[in-house]
Amino acid sequence: MRKTIALAILLAAGICPYAAVQGEQPASEKKQAAESAAEAKRSIEDRAAPAAGDAKQDTVADDAAADPERFDWTKVDWKKRLTRLQYYITREAGTERAFTGKYWDFFKPGQYRCVGCGLPLFESDAKFESDCGWPSFDRPISEKALTEHVDFKIGYPRTEIRCRRCQAHLGHVFNDGPTDTGQRYCLNSAAMKFVSEKALKAEKEQSAEQQPPTDKPAPVATDAESKAGE
Numbered sequence: 001m002r003k004t005i006a007l008a009i010l011l012a013a014g015i016c017p018y019a020a021v022q023g024e025q026p027a028s029e030k031k032q033a034a035e036s037a038a039e040a041k042r043s044i045e046d047r048a049a050p051a052a053g054d055a056k057q058d059t060v061a062d063d064a065a066a067d068p069e070r071f072d073w074t075k076v077d078w079k080k081r082l083t084r085l086q087y088y089i090t091r092e093a094g095t096e097r098a099f100t101g102k103y104w105d106f107f108k109p110g111q112y113r114c115v116g117c118g119l120p121l122f123e124s125d126a127k128f129e130s131d132c133g134w135p136s137f138d139r140p141i142s143e144k145a146l147t148e149h150v151d152f153k154i155g156y157p158r159t160e161i162r163c164r165r166c167q168a169h170l171g172h173v174f175n176d177g178p179t180d181t182g183q184r185y186c187l188n189s190a191a192m193k194f195v196s197e198k199a200l201k202a203e204k205e206q207s208a209e210q211q212p213p214t215d216k217p218a219p220v221a222t223d224a225e226s227k228a229g230e
């Protein structure tokens with residue numbers, strides 16, 4: 001009898017392995033950083049097709065690159081142009097799992113652009129460390145970069161943000177930001193493409209070469225001010 005009780009105690013003690021702490025999955029930060037750096041490098045080569053990202057090339061790329069503002073982005077075959085994950089996030093309003101994206105823990109200087117059409121969305125200096133597991137910014141690069149839409153997808157209203165130009169779903173914006181703006185733009189990494197500061201500089205230099213300064217006369221001052229005073 002005593003033996004049985006002792007055995008029972010031992011068995012009970014043997015359950016302890018279940019209490020072993022599950023090791024946290026360490027984020028492969030170095031790998032992420034290396035991948036992002038490699039992508040930023042590629043961005044210079046991608047300029048002719050700024051939105052192509054990792055996706056396959058398609059015939060609209062040249063037209064889109066020539067004049068992305070006038071290009072009709074509704075005509076794009078996004079399944080061809082984007083990876084499966086990019087498509088799921090941007091065209092089906094999906095959400096990537098927290099702590100899995102490229103940029104949630106990535107803080108290099110540069111610019112984040114729409115993965116669909118290449119529109120600049122956020123500067124790196126607007127990015128802040130957030131423990132939510134998604135890249136977070138306190139302001140967009142311009143008021144014209146995003147459009148906002150009310151979304152009831154999870155039962156209560158949230159403000160969805162989309163790319164103004166190609167209407168790609170990007171994430172949501174909340175009013176609980178930790179900085180002066182009070183805003184927290186919570187993004188999906190897969191909806192964006194990072195362009196490093198170095199690549200941005202090279203881009204500027206190239207566009208300056210392509211567009212030599214013109215000798216346009218200075219704009220004539222209007223008399224709006226004097227009229228306003230009347």
Ligand SMILES: [Zn+2]
Pocket residue numbers: 114115116117118119163164165166167168
């Ligand atoms: Zn876009």
